[in-house]
Amino acid sequence: MTIRDALLRGRRRPRNVGAGSPTVYRGDGYEFVELRAYVPGDDVRRIDWAATARSGDLQTRVILEDVALTLAAIVDSSPSMHVGKRRPMFCAAREALGAWFGAAATDDRCLEIGADRITPPALQRNPYAVLASVGSATTPPFDAAHALRTARGALPRGSALLAISDWYDLSAEDDGLLAELGARYDCTALIARDPWYDELPLDGIVRLRGAEGGRIRAYVGRREREAYRRAVRERETSTLLRFTNTHWRTGVLRERDGAASLGAAFGLRPGEVRAR
Amino acid sequence: MSVDRPLWLAAGAVLAIGFALLYDRFQRRATARDLAYSNVEFFVAAAKPRAWIPRALQALWIVAVASVLVALSGPHLSLPVPARDGSVFICIDTSGSMASSDVTPTRAQAAKGAAAAFIDESAPGTKIGIIAFSGTAGIVQPLSTDHRQVASSLDELPLPNGATAIGDALKLAAENLPDGGHRVVILITDGVNNAGVDPLEIARWLGAHRIPVYTVGIGTPNGGLIPGTSDEATIDEDALRSYADASGGAYARAENATQLQDALARLGRITSLERKAVDASLGFAVAGALGMLAAFLLGFSTGRYP
Incomplete structure (x- = not known):
C-alpha cells in the first residue's frame, strides 16, 4: 500500500459511499491488489476461478487501474512556516512534498502551485526542480485562498491535490471554496502543528517577534501557558474539522517528520512512505 | 518645589535621556534575539499575556531614577x-x-x-x-x-x-x-x-x-x-x-x-x-532607592534578570 494506491482507490470509490463497497472497473492495469468476494455487476472476466474453486464462493481479482494521475501540491512558503521548535516547519513541509511527488509514477503529472505561478509542464518529471522554486526571495507573499483558487481554475477534475499550511489566513468565507475543491478533486490538507503545541516554553517577561510582523513584550505565567495550550488545541481541532466537513483528507504536519505526517494522513505507517 | 542645583538636575536629565536612547538602540539591535513565532496576533489572542507587567517595571525604573536625580539636585518642598x-x-x-x-x-x-x-x-x-x-x-x-x-x-x-x-x-x-x-x-x-x-x-x-x-x-x-x-x-x-x-x-x-x-x-x-x-533630598533619595530595589526584585521575579 502506497500513497499512490490510496489515491487510485479514491478514484475507484464513488464519493459518499462507505468503505467496503468498491466498484471494480476494467482497466488497463496489470498490478494485482487483492481478492474480494464477487459483487453483482463486477466484470466476469475478473473472476479468479482458481480462488473461487478453493473457497467455494466467487472471487474477483482487484487490479490496480493503471492510469496517469495528476499530483498537485500547494505548500505555504510564508514566513510563518519558517519557524519551529528545532527546525523550520517548512523543512517538514518539504519532506511531505518530497513524499507526495515521490508517490508519482512515470506517467503521472506533478504540478506545484506556488504563490505566483504553476510550475511549467517542462518540469513535470523533475520534482526537485519544482521544489527549487518554492520560497525564493522574489516570491510574493503566500496567500492560501489565492493558491486554492488557482488550483480550482487550473487542475483537471479528478486530480490529487495536497495543500500544506498553518492555515492562519484561511477565513470563514473560504469554506465554500474548500467544499468545491473537495467535490472536484481528491484533496488532502496537512495542518502544520504549532511548534509549541505540547508546551509553551516561555516563562516570565518575554519578547516575541512575529514571523509575518508584529512584536510583543509581555509577561507569560502559568495562567497564560494553560490558556495557550487550550487555544492551540481548539484551533487545530476546528481547522481539521473544517477540512473534514468539506470532504478533504486531513492530517497534521509534525515538525520532526514531514513524510511520515503525510503517510499518516493516508493511514500509512512511516516505513510505507517513499520519498524522492 | 524648588531645587538648589538646577544644573545638576538638567545634567542628570540629559544623562538619563542619553542612557534611555542608548538602551532603546541596544533593544532594537537585540530584536534579532527575540523569540520568533509564526503568528503574534494568534499568540496574543490565545495566551492573553499580561503586557502591563513589563510596562509597570519600566515605569518603576523611570520613577526611581528620576527620584534619585531630583534628590541629587537638592529639592525643597513648601510644606506646612x-x-x-x-x-x-x-x-x-x-x-x-x-x-x-x-x-x-x-x-x-x-x-x-x-x-x-x-x-x-x-x-x-x-x-x-x-x-x-x-x-x-x-x-x-x-x-x-x-x-x-x-x-x-x-x-x-x-x-x-x-x-x-x-x-x-x-x-x-x-x-x-x-x-x-x-x-x-x-x-x-x-x-x-x-x-x-x-x-x-x-x-x-x-x-x-x-x-x-x-x-x-x-x-x-x-x-x-x-x-x-x-x-x-x-x-x-x-x-x-x-x-x-x-x-x-x-x-x-x-x-x-x-x-x-x-x-x-x-x-x-x-x-x-x-x-x-523643607529639604526633601533624603525623601527623594530613599524613594528612589526603594523604587530601584522594588524594580529589581520585580524584574528578578518575572525572569527579566539576570
Missing part, C-alpha cells in the same frame, strides 16, 4: 510645618453688644470659651497674647509661650461695654507683634467698627507685612438687642471679610458657641503651622 517662632494676638471685642444673649450664655462668654479652645489647640511654643477692645484697645496679656497663663488671663477681660474700635485693636496688635517670624492676628467681634482708626487701612498694612488677620463674626442672623438699650447688635460681615482679604487671612461666621469654638480651634491648628521650604 509647626511654627517654632509663631506669634498670635487674639483681639476680643468687649463692646456693649457682646453682652447680648442670642449666643448662649452671652457673646462675651462664648468668645472667651472659644479663645480658650484656640489656646488649647495651638502648638507649644507659639507665643499668644490677648487684646481686649471696645471704645479703645488694651493688652490684657502680652505675648507669652505660657499657654496656661494666657488662658487664665481670659478671666481678666473687661465686662462688655462701650463702642467698637476694631482698627485700634488691630493697630495695637501690629505694634506689639515681633518684627519677624510667623505672625497672626485673630479678631473676634460681633459689631461694626464705630470708633478709632480705619481697620481696613491697618489690615492692608498687616497684609503687606505678611501678617494675616483671621476674622470671626459672632452673632445669630436675627441678632439681639444690646442690653440696657434699644439698639440691635448687628455684624458688618462685608467689612470683616474685607479685613481678612486685605491681609491674606480668612473670615468665619459663628452663630452659636459651638461653631465659634470649632472655628477658633481650627484657627489654632492653622496658625500653629507655617509653610516652609
Whole structure:
C-alpha cells in the first residue's frame, strides 16, 4: 500500500459511499491488489476461478487501474512556516512534498502551485526542480485562498491535490471554496502543528517577534501557558474539522517528520512512505 | 518645589535621556534575539499575556531614577510645618453688644470659651497674647509661650461695654507683634467698627507685612438687642471679610458657641503651622532607592534578570 494506491482507490470509490463497497472497473492495469468476494455487476472476466474453486464462493481479482494521475501540491512558503521548535516547519513541509511527488509514477503529472505561478509542464518529471522554486526571495507573499483558487481554475477534475499550511489566513468565507475543491478533486490538507503545541516554553517577561510582523513584550505565567495550550488545541481541532466537513483528507504536519505526517494522513505507517 | 542645583538636575536629565536612547538602540539591535513565532496576533489572542507587567517595571525604573536625580539636585518642598517662632494676638471685642444673649450664655462668654479652645489647640511654643477692645484697645496679656497663663488671663477681660474700635485693636496688635517670624492676628467681634482708626487701612498694612488677620463674626442672623438699650447688635460681615482679604487671612461666621469654638480651634491648628521650604533630598533619595530595589526584585521575579 502506497500513497499512490490510496489515491487510485479514491478514484475507484464513488464519493459518499462507505468503505467496503468498491466498484471494480476494467482497466488497463496489470498490478494485482487483492481478492474480494464477487459483487453483482463486477466484470466476469475478473473472476479468479482458481480462488473461487478453493473457497467455494466467487472471487474477483482487484487490479490496480493503471492510469496517469495528476499530483498537485500547494505548500505555504510564508514566513510563518519558517519557524519551529528545532527546525523550520517548512523543512517538514518539504519532506511531505518530497513524499507526495515521490508517490508519482512515470506517467503521472506533478504540478506545484506556488504563490505566483504553476510550475511549467517542462518540469513535470523533475520534482526537485519544482521544489527549487518554492520560497525564493522574489516570491510574493503566500496567500492560501489565492493558491486554492488557482488550483480550482487550473487542475483537471479528478486530480490529487495536497495543500500544506498553518492555515492562519484561511477565513470563514473560504469554506465554500474548500467544499468545491473537495467535490472536484481528491484533496488532502496537512495542518502544520504549532511548534509549541505540547508546551509553551516561555516563562516570565518575554519578547516575541512575529514571523509575518508584529512584536510583543509581555509577561507569560502559568495562567497564560494553560490558556495557550487550550487555544492551540481548539484551533487545530476546528481547522481539521473544517477540512473534514468539506470532504478533504486531513492530517497534521509534525515538525520532526514531514513524510511520515503525510503517510499518516493516508493511514500509512512511516516505513510505507517513499520519498524522492 | 524648588531645587538648589538646577544644573545638576538638567545634567542628570540629559544623562538619563542619553542612557534611555542608548538602551532603546541596544533593544532594537537585540530584536534579532527575540523569540520568533509564526503568528503574534494568534499568540496574543490565545495566551492573553499580561503586557502591563513589563510596562509597570519600566515605569518603576523611570520613577526611581528620576527620584534619585531630583534628590541629587537638592529639592525643597513648601510644606506646612509647626511654627517654632509663631506669634498670635487674639483681639476680643468687649463692646456693649457682646453682652447680648442670642449666643448662649452671652457673646462675651462664648468668645472667651472659644479663645480658650484656640489656646488649647495651638502648638507649644507659639507665643499668644490677648487684646481686649471696645471704645479703645488694651493688652490684657502680652505675648507669652505660657499657654496656661494666657488662658487664665481670659478671666481678666473687661465686662462688655462701650463702642467698637476694631482698627485700634488691630493697630495695637501690629505694634506689639515681633518684627519677624510667623505672625497672626485673630479678631473676634460681633459689631461694626464705630470708633478709632480705619481697620481696613491697618489690615492692608498687616497684609503687606505678611501678617494675616483671621476674622470671626459672632452673632445669630436675627441678632439681639444690646442690653440696657434699644439698639440691635448687628455684624458688618462685608467689612470683616474685607479685613481678612486685605491681609491674606480668612473670615468665619459663628452663630452659636459651638461653631465659634470649632472655628477658633481650627484657627489654632492653622496658625500653629507655617509653610516652609523643607529639604526633601533624603525623601527623594530613599524613594528612589526603594523604587530601584522594588524594580529589581520585580524584574528578578518575572525572569527579566539576570
